Amino acid sequence: MSKNITIIQGHPDPSGKPFGYALARAYADGARAAGHTVRLIEVAQLDFELLRSKNDFYKGTAPPSIRAAQDVITWAEHLVFFYPLWLGEMPALLKGFLEQVARPGFAFENSSDEKMGKKLLTGKSARIVVTMGMPALIYRWYFRAHGLKSLKRNILGFVGIAPITDTLIGMIESDDARRREAWLQKMHILGRAGR
16 A cells, blocks of 8 residues: 655755765655655755744744645655764754744644643654664664654654654664665665555
């Protein structure tokens, strides 16, 4: 069964050269080959300011680029995030994008009868693909993947997105062509499966 898939490319380098871009293209190619419809949000290409106050978050107006991204997210049944691990977390630009996107009224709604508010993005699933310089097992087990867990629980889960799966790709600076090709193939397969 075909899905509407939105790929969110969270790398802050707009050149398209980092390996995370190739991974996202491989996923998209696999998804399209299987009949899924794919749309892309490239965070590095968007024009938006960082939020600087609680009032901006709750009462401010999202800029046009963010409203357009919200439309593409609304359209999707499945979201796929690609980003590099920087200082144990997602890059600041991606975090700023998510703060802009996940505003009240779009991602959640405060409600007097619900302690946590109403989750407005239920019914969507997600995959998170994180590239990193260290071995992925070190990040997952020694560092407990704290940044990834925060994105899954405190942002995506908070607004109702579930299930959320992840793929960690370590030693990204390696010039091992076979390893890189294996990761591209894996993304193609995941894209075909729409997961």
